[in-house]
Amino acid sequence: MSSRIGHPLAYPLRVTIGALAVLTAWAPFADPDQLSALVVVGAGIVGYSGYRVAVALGVVGHRAEGSSTTVTVRRVRQEYQLVSRSWLELRGGGEDRWLPVYFTPELIGFPGGTALLSERQIVLRPEPGGTEPAGGRHLEFRVLPAGRARASEPPGRLVDNPTRVDPEAETRAATTTKTTRRLLLDAQPAVAAPFVALLWLYVMGGGTGAFVAAMCVAAATGTWLGAIRGSDPS
Template identity: 35%
Template structure:
């Protein structure tokens, strides 16, 4: 297990997983702070009665209701939803010490508290999902394949396939029934001739995830082996590496270069944030939360899929 943790793709996955967890922690802290402020704004509310709407604006409503032992009270309440129609009757809760301080369904503190609690819950669930998925994939894509015995030796070609914003490396086997094995990036892939013989760790016909060994290095699967050619813009390795490729094959590729390569994956994050803020009506806070989470999950998703920075 210790050797597994030293692998470059495992470092990539763990770093991006940590980034997601940090983003989730930041969002959770923000939502808990907003929830606390909203709850503080609701402190002191006690009795509930029925009020009549006497006026409304785009983001507020004025209601009038009876208070025992006092004249009828009129209160203007800020809203984060569509104001009720004039003349309609709505439930209202008020502060006995200051009846003009009241809330009705859709009041800003109520919506803020509800939204913050929902965001916080979703964030916790997302963080737990990241931990579970990361652990499961480390087991199925690294630990189990590393323990498998060599079952066959097959000729393969390394191909790069770009689909959308993501580029991945695949090993295409030769033969009557070819297979396509997605692999995590290693500089060794750059210098592989086409074809080259590799040792398959596991049963290529039956196992969902198989690793291969070439030139003494194990290349780990970045997904399930396929029987049909994956879609995308294809680039094949040449029959033999030139001097530049041979040099690149032995030159380490730092993770910071990997992250720069993955930056296009983040392009959708601010756009999705704007869309969510408009739909949810959560404004800048909603945009920030969604943008940060999608950006972090984008890096993580690219790492899990085995993005190729070469």
């Protein structure tokens, strides 16, 4: 696996495949009840991932679009419990909206500007006047929504992007986009996996093998959920 992420959906889809691989690996050792549980979890992963991809690609509306509307935008990073996500604060039409987006390295150096919203895509363009990165790269770039827009601020601590381009933005981007770093951050909810496994044993019974299997499935599912919802490693 590459240590860097390119397309915004590449990382969450890889984690999704990894989670399904964990479920598949335990299937041959499962009894009928355990196999049914694995099928239900697998179906939930596939269905929810499909919905998220449909929203990201514009198949399902994110409710922030007009008919090719341009609005003022800035990026904020949400820190809430174990969640870290990127949001776009959209200002236009007399109302503010917040839209979660999948992380892409260009967001780190984005100082605010305008967003072109349509049914199928969201394109960000920095404000002119010396705010573009050196060499003029990333003058505009596309982002993918990671959910529906909301009319109220996301919960938790919101960290604003600087209004000037950080000269170290490219270096930070190279560090934050490493797959190992992103997996470690998304795997934080996996600390609850042993407790989920104990609950499974209490309800369904089983021995050491069932405990290990339930713990692996819970850890993989928790990591997948963080990734598919659009975690931000920055």
